[in-house]
Every structure is written in C-alpha cells, then in structure tokens.
Amino acid sequence: MERDMGRVEGKVALVTGGGSGLGAADCEALAREGATVVVTDVKLETALAVADRIGGGALAMALDVADEGQWIAVMQEIEARFGRLDVLVNNAGVVLSADVEDTTLEQFRWVSAIMTDGVFLGCKHAIPLMNKGSGGSIVNMSSTGALLGYPIFFAYSAAKGAVRAMTKSVAVMCQEKGYKIRCNSVHPGAIETPMVQTAEGRLDKPKEIPDGVLPPGTPGHPKDVAALVLFLASDESRFITGAELVIDNGVTIRP
Ligand code: NAD
Numbered sequence: 001m002e003r004d005m006g007r008v009e010g011k012v013a014l015v016t017g018g019g020s021g022l023g024a025a026d027c028e029a030l031a032r033e034g035a036t037v038v039v040t041d042v043k044l045e046t047a048l049a050v051a052d053r054i055g056g057g058a059l060a061m062a063l064d065v066a067d068e069g070q071w072i073a074v075m076q077e078i079e080a081r082f083g084r085l086d087v088l089v090n091n092a093g094v095v096l097s098a099d100v101e102d103t104t105l106e107q108f109r110w111v112s113a114i115m116t117d118g119v120f121l122g123c124k125h126a127i128p129l130m131n132k133g134s135g136g137s138i139v140n141m142s143s144t145g146a147l148l149g150y151p152i153f154f155a156y157s158a159a160k161g162a163v164r165a166m167t168k169s170v171a172v173m174c175q176e177k178g179y180k181i182r183c184n185s186v187h188p189g190a191i192e193t194p195m196v197q198t199a200e201g202r203l204d205k206p207k208e209i210p211d212g213v214l215p216p217g218t219p220g221h222p223k224d225v226a227a228l229v230l231f232l233a234s235d236e237s238r239f240i241t242g243a244e245l246v247i248d249n250g251v252t253i254r255p
Contacts, residue, residue, distance in 0.1 A: 006034020017092030019046025021193030025222035065118030084133030135180025171242030189248025
C-alpha cells in the first residue's frame with residue numbers, strides 16, 4: 001500500500017511565536033504532515049532550534065509581530081523563496097497578571113501591541129500573498145479569556161476578545177471578496193507551556209499527560225492544540241470559516 005499524503009503536503013505555513021509552547025508544537029505537527037514551515041519568533045534563537053529539530057526544509061526567521069516593517073520583510077522573503085503562503089498561524093502572545101485596577105495604560109498597550117496589532121498585521125500582510133497562490137487558511141490563537149473575561153488577566157482577555165472579533169471580520173470579508181481564504185480562532189483553556197507556568201508562578205516541569213480522557217481540571221498538552229491547528233490548516237476543514245473553536249476540556253461550559 002502506498003503511503004498516504006501528508007495532511008498539509010506541499011503547503012507553506014508561517015507560525016508566529018513558533019519558538020516555544022503551542023507555536024513549537026504547531027510547527028512540529030505541520031512539518032510532520034508535509035508542510036514547509038516558516039518558524040518565526042521575536043527570539044530568533046528559539047525559532048532556529050525548532051526549525052533545526054523539525055527539519056523538512058523548515059526556515060527560521062526573526063519576527064516581532066508588533067512591527068509592521070518586519071511583517072513586510074518576512075512576506076517578501078517567503079514570496080521570493082516559495083512564491084506562495086498557504087497557512088498563517090497567528091500564535092505569538094504574552095500574558096500579564098493584573099486586573100483592570102492594577103493595569104497601567106503602558107502595560108495595556110504592550111499586550112495589545114503584540115496580540116491585537118500582531119494578529120491584525122499578520123492577516124493584513126498574509127492575505128495578498130495567499131491570493132497570489134491558491135488561497136489559504138488563517139488560524140488565530142485566542143483564548144477562553146476572550147469568552148469569559150478573566151479578571152486577573154484583564155489586558156490579555158481584552159486582546160483575545162479583539163482576536164475573536166477580527167477573525168470573524170476577516171472570514172466574512174474574504175468570502176465577500178471571493179478570496180479562497182478561511183479564517184478561524186482557537187480558544188484554548190490552560191495548556192502546560194512556559195507561559196502558563198510563569199503566569200501561575202510555577203516553574204516546575206510540565207506534568208506527564210495521561211492517555212485517554214482527561215479528568216476535569218487537568219491542563220492540556222501543546223499537542224492537543226496542535227492537532228486542532230493542523231485540522232484547521234488542512235483542507236479537511238474547508239467548510240469551516242469564521243468559527244471559534246474552544247479547546248478546554250469543558251471548562252467554559254461547567255456551571
Ligand atoms: P509561550 O510563552 O510558551 O510562547 C509564546 C511565544 O511567543 C514565545 O516563543 C515568545 O518568544 C513569542 N513572542 C512573544 N512576544 C512576541 C512578539 N512580539 N513577536 C513574536 N513572537 C513573540 O506561550 P504559549 O502558551 O505557547 O502561548 C502561545 C499562544 O497561545 C499565545 O497567543 C497565548 O496567549 C495562547 N494561549 C495559551 C494558553 C495556555 O494555556 N498556554 C491558553 C490560551 C491561549
């Protein structure tokens with residue numbers, strides 16, 4: 001029997017914040033299923049390490065998602081090398097543990113610059129290149145914070161709410177303009193990554209995730225989210241756009 005084609009075989013995929021946590025797991029899943037992955041991060045050394053690990057012609061590039069000039073340069077480089085972009089995973093993020101009373105304007109703007117401006121700029125500059133090829137899929141990393149509004153993560157929840165709304169605007173615009181581009185948001189609950197460990201003040205090693213159904217309260221593994229991102233990146237999800245996909249082991253529906 002012949003080997004099945006990879007689920008994203010031949011696609012070119014850019015992941016932001018790809019040097020750590022969920023972004024690194026996304027890069028691994030996309031590369032495993034046949035994509036050429038452009039691993040980007042504000043910390044180039046982490047992107048280089050991930051690109052080296054996943055192989056498959058992966059390319060590492062520095063990209064601060066809050067910087068429009070860097071987005072333009074990265075898109076020019078991808079066009080020159082590959083002539084197309086099929087998948088954009090707007091994953092980069094930061095967390096700030098402060099409620100509305102304790103958040104300064106400067107902090108609020110810092111969080112917004114990375115997570116709101118970053119997703120806006122990613123969509124804006126990826127769409128023209130996707131349109132030069134055969135369209136594409138944009139996956140925006142939001143959070144259950146966009147749905148519940150976590151008091152202690154005030155600026156973070158606000159930015160993730162903006163990501164949710166931008167996703168729907170982009171999805172509808174693409175359909176109205178006849179672009180073959182889908183855009184969806186992913187809303188994870190707590191997943192064991194460096195971000196969560198820092199936010200909760202825990203720096204212990206991630207726990208082993210048991211096989212099978214996870215009991216309530218168990219944090220997810222980056223691979224759990226990467227499986228969803230891979231599905232949204234692939235053509236298997238061609239009938240899904242403008243959707244918000246919650247991946248939290250039921251936390252948001254529990255009374
Ligand atoms: P992480 O801290 O492990 O990784 C975040 C990555 O983003 C890092 O590699 C970091 O260098 C990069 N980054 C930070 N600022 C950047 C910038 N200006 N430009 C480019 N890259 C930048 O965190 P993670 O848990 O893997 O988070 C990834 C995404 O998932 C974030 O958007 C986060 O908000 C979201 N998320 C995470 C969880 C969770 O529980 N871990 C839950 C919901 C949503």
